[in-house]
Amino acid sequence: MNLNIVNTPFLLLDEARMQRNIDRLDVHVKRLGVSLRPHVKTAKSVAVAERLFNGSKGPITVSTLLEAEYFADHGYTDMIYAIGISPDKLERVVALRKRGVDIAVLLDSQEQAEALATAGRDHGVTIAALIEIDCDGERAGLTPQDAEIVTIASYLHQHAELRGVLLHAGGSYACETDAEKAAAAEHERASAVLAAEAIRAAGVPCPVVSVGSTPTAHYARDLTGVTEVRAGVYVFFDLVMAGINVCTLDDIALSVVTTVIGHRNDQGWIMTDAGWMAMSRDRGTAGQAVDQGYGVVADSNGRVIPDLIMIRTSQEHGVLALREGSNASLPDLPVGTKLRILPNHACATAAQHSSFYVLDPHGRAGDISAVWPRINGW
Amino acid sequence: MNLNIVNTPFLLLDEARMQRNIDRLDVHVKRLGVSLRPHVKTAKSVAVAERLFNGSKGPITVSTLLEAEYFADHGYTDMIYAIGISPDKLERVVALRKRGVDIAVLLDSQEQAEALATAGRDHGVTIAALIEIDCDGERAGLTPQDAEIVTIASYLHQHAELRGVLLHAGGSYACETDAEKAAAAEHERASAVLAAEAIRAAGVPCPVVSVGSTPTAHYARDLTGVTEVRAGVYVFFDLVMAGINVCTLDDIALSVVTTVIGHRNDQGWIMTDAGWMAMSRDRGTAGQAVDQGYGVVADSNGRVIPDLIMIRTSQEHGVLALREGSNASLPDLPVGTKLRILPNHACATAAQHSSFYVLDPHGRAGDISAVWPRINGW
Numbered sequence: 001m002n003l004n005i006v007n008t009p010f011l012l013l014d015e016a017r018m019q020r021n022i023d024r025l026d027v028h029v030k031r032l033g034v035s036l037r038p039h040v041k042t043a044k045s046v047a048v049a050e051r052l053f054n055g056s057k058g059p060i061t062v063s064t065l066l067e068a069e070y071f072a073d074h075g076y077t078d079m080i081y082a083i084g085i086s087p088d089k090l091e092r093v094v095a096l097r098k099r100g101v102d103i104a105v106l107l108d109s110q111e112q113a114e115a116l117a118t119a120g121r122d123h124g125v126t127i128a129a130l131i132e133i134d135c136d137g138e139r140a141g142l143t144p145q146d147a148e149i150v151t152i153a154s155y156l157h158q159h160a161e162l163r164g165v166l167l168h169a170g171g172s173y174a175c176e177t178d179a180e181k182a183a184a185a186e187h188e189r190a191s192a193v194l195a196a197e198a199i200r201a202a203g204v205p206c207p208v209v210s211v212g213s214t215p216t217a218h219y220a221r222d223l224t225g226v227t228e229v230r231a232g233v234y235v236f237f238d239l240v241m242a243g244i245n246v247c248t249l250d251d252i253a254l255s256v257v258t259t260v261i262g263h264r265n266d267q268g269w270i271m272t273d274a275g276w277m278a279m280s281r282d283r284g285t286a287g288q289a290v291d292q293g294y295g296v297v298a299d300s301n302g303r304v305i306p307d308l309i310m311i312r313t314s315q316e317h318g319v320l321a322l323r324e325g326s327n328a329s330l331p332d333l334p335v336g337t338k339l340r341i342l343p344n345h346a347c348a349t350a351a352q353h354s355s356f357y358v359l360d361p362h363g364r365a366g367d368i369s370a371v372w373p374r375i376n377g378w
Numbered sequence: 379m380n381l382n383i384v385n386t387p388f389l390l391l392d393e394a395r396m397q398r399n400i401d402r403l404d405v406h407v408k409r410l411g412v413s414l415r416p417h418v419k420t421a422k423s424v425a426v427a428e429r430l431f432n433g434s435k436g437p438i439t440v441s442t443l444l445e446a447e448y449f450a451d452h453g454y455t456d457m458i459y460a461i462g463i464s465p466d467k468l469e470r471v472v473a474l475r476k477r478g479v480d481i482a483v484l485l486d487s488q489e490q491a492e493a494l495a496t497a498g499r500d501h502g503v504t505i506a507a508l509i510e511i512d513c514d515g516e517r518a519g520l521t522p523q524d525a526e527i528v529t530i531a532s533y534l535h536q537h538a539e540l541r542g543v544l545l546h547a548g549g550s551y552a553c554e555t556d557a558e559k560a561a562a563a564e565h566e567r568a569s570a571v572l573a574a575e576a577i578r579a580a581g582v583p584c585p586v587v588s589v590g591s592t593p594t595a596h597y598a599r600d601l602t603g604v605t606e607v608r609a610g611v612y613v614f615f616d617l618v619m620a621g622i623n624v625c626t627l628d629d630i631a632l633s634v635v636t637t638v639i640g641h642r643n644d645q646g647w648i649m650t651d652a653g654w655m656a657m658s659r660d661r662g663t664a665g666q667a668v669d670q671g672y673g674v675v676a677d678s679n680g681r682v683i684p685d686l687i688m689i690r691t692s693q694e695h696g697v698l699a700l701r702e703g704s705n706a707s708l709p710d711l712p713v714g715t716k717l718r719i720l721p722n723h724a725c726a727t728a729a730q731h732s733s734f735y736v737l738d739p740h741g742r743a744g745d746i747s748a749v750w751p752r753i754n755g756w
Contacts (some may be wrong), residue, residue, distance in 0.1 A: 008466075063655075083694045087714050109641070271518050280659055317518065335487060336465050347693055377732055378656075
């Protein structure tokens, strides 16, 4: 199969780039002496997950219970479900634990801890939990100094199982310079360790100190006190990560293959069949130094076409045009031309598709070596 | 089954509201003496489509060939694929026509017309096409006065089949007042008729004059010269449509059911388990008079909670907060509370889900009468 004959739009995965991205973080994290617990929310694919651990079934982070169940079906037994738990989801967690899956949940309130204890008692299992810590006001979690952390930790230690603390430095996505990213990583580390130490000072064991985001994972210089790093988008990268210099455009392993379906010469537009349904509505680069619209355009071999971006979309239309202020001239791309669009946000774009079409790392240009299914839903 | 026991997030369809929305456009279009060819790109569900035609298999508009094949599998035989055709897709169109499906395609260039003629000759079928006309510079198509229309029409008449002209007034989504929407509808009608008359003046039959968008379909006062109206989102409605007064919040038939998973009292935030994965990244109300964030919050019975909106999302987190400038106080919604989020854009939100959970129009509050599958992909 060749990418030129598959009906567009579809999601293309450059396996060689992906492997390079996986190896890059692997080497970095190993050098810092901690282990990696990749977030599979971007890939949602066992075929991709296999490449993360050289074929073994390593520890993973999941964003939905469907991911947990899917990876459990494929032999993964060590997971953190990294979204605050609601009581009604504990039944599925219990079922997973009864299957022998060590899934730990996340929480940041006493009421959640009590629900955990009740469910564990009712079903005769011990449910492990991590306490979510917040270091930058971006999402959920207790601030590292909050006395509630120790209260909840003690309660969990007595009535369930305290696995540790977990932190996600979402603010790092706004860090442009290397120094800012390194500082965000150090702040994330220090916040997590502060919370863990407070728990230990109260006599409660806190074995896991889990941090991570792709920018902080890559820019951490020291991870003393941390036991594991989570990251997800590092496997594929995207324009948002390129926009804050965590990767280059040539590292981006995902693209949407599209076909030219028309032209509006009066507007300077090239019409394609990849709209927001194929790209997602994510406009993550809109707030960055360079707004890439809905994506950067490359030719069918993956070579970026200067200044050509997807400026607007409707459901199944993507409009390509030159970036504002560009001196380039609009390339001649007849109806039927295949192009690759590099996405703003790998997680959001991948979610619009049910499979990865894998670019053969050893084949001729455009050869597809496999189609890897991926899952969506909850 | 009751909505309170289904694991969140999931897509809820209020069937009673949907039926009211379907009936409303049906009555309006019949009064204007034209037929309706609903766009099934929003529903992507045969169960919903059945309600559009009182159980019969009426004419439909599709946005992907997968929709065409799926609806063909369920007995639909009259369709327009309303995205400019690329030559490589003609094989699937030919296969559909050979199955007895009268699928017409869309084009706006001579090169597409020639590809159609070639494919028809090669496969021994006649492929019908409509010429896409543009009236507001929003997307693809030839302007109504363009001489190219007649050239292409004549060519199609000789070498394939000219089915007619098709126009979509995308600009109507920005019309706030009733007068503006009515003017957009009249401009759409007049543009389509102008193009059709030019074709007929050249001696080429132009049987179909197809117009439509939900705002113009509802606000058209006269459709002389038009043969059919297309619209899709009218079945469900959404906040974008409410924002331009095509419907009220009480007409919106789709919502995402979510569970409260935590609180950030320091920030005034309520955390839920519906993030952009469940809502989509669509921010269609951002440019409207009232920005609804990622959605308007209602309780589990569908009653809108004053000034509470989803202000930010990550993949599986949705943050609820009071609208900026609100004098309301944050409601007390403990962990585990079920809520419904009304979406910005029904097409984009539905696309994030594989099923509709149908609210029983005759049951007790929250009763789910059915789960209707829907399709995604190409």
